[in-house]
Amino acid sequence: MSDWLISLEGTEAGHQLALILAVSAAFLHAVFGALQKGRHDPWLTRGAIDFSYALMAAPFALFVVPWPEPYMWPIFFGAFVIHVAYKVLQAFAYTKGSYTVVYPVVRGTGPLFAVIGAYLIFDETFSLVQWLGVGVLLAGIFGLAVYNLIFLQAERATLPAALMLALLTGVFVALYTTYDAYGIRATADPFTFLAWFFLIDGLVMPPIAVLKYRKMAYPPALPPLMLRGFIGGLVAFASFGSIMLATRLDKVGEAAVLRETSTVFAALIGWLVLKETVGPRRIALMALIAVGAVIVELGG
Structure with missing residues (x-):
């Protein structure tokens, strides 16, 4: 399977598969966020999730995939540090604000910096139409944040702290998106990176x-x-694995932007599952996010 995936890199078939993987990652990441924010304390849930996916990844890392090249160990260490910082910030943000408040800001900050990082590291460029799509998507995402800041009545005392933590978490989302793309491209077998990443990340x-x-x-x-x-843990494998593979197959910036349609899925989950209020204004802003992602894809 590794040889087949590698053969698709830079091809139209690879682009289409990356699109499917990025949108799938968007939905699954929204589910993942809801699991962390849901019934239990975010710290406990995250610990249980990480323990599960590290345990599941161990036999694949140790006995199935090829062992990492020696130069990969410093790369794994860098990914470990970045993801730990991201998870700690995310957990703090969820203890201060509701899911539909925190999640849009986290995911809205990520794509902008990820696109910039993809330009600096991978020399990727966006067309003017794609930048328009990024602007539309960010307007929808940050519009949700502003709406929550103005109109949300619950958690007023902790809302500013929640938004600041969410903003900082979003910066680390961009950082890990770009860094993980570098890591999965650095090794010969992408599944080697995935197996060892999940094993190390869950410690x-x-x-x-x-x-x-x-x-x-x-x-x-x-x-x-x-x-x-x-x-x-299963959702994490599918979600993070999908977006990492997408960034190996195609452009990092496009994958990062398409994944942020997860905000739409998150709002629907918050409304239907977590019973959080989603009014017509927020529905309109969510539609704006989806339109922005479509513009980015069509403008490529």
């Missing part, structure tokens, strides 16, 4: 979650928490 949050769990006066029951972690 930090579980101990933090255990410490937090032990300090709780009324800790939640472990079976439902671990079930959520297992489901989240």
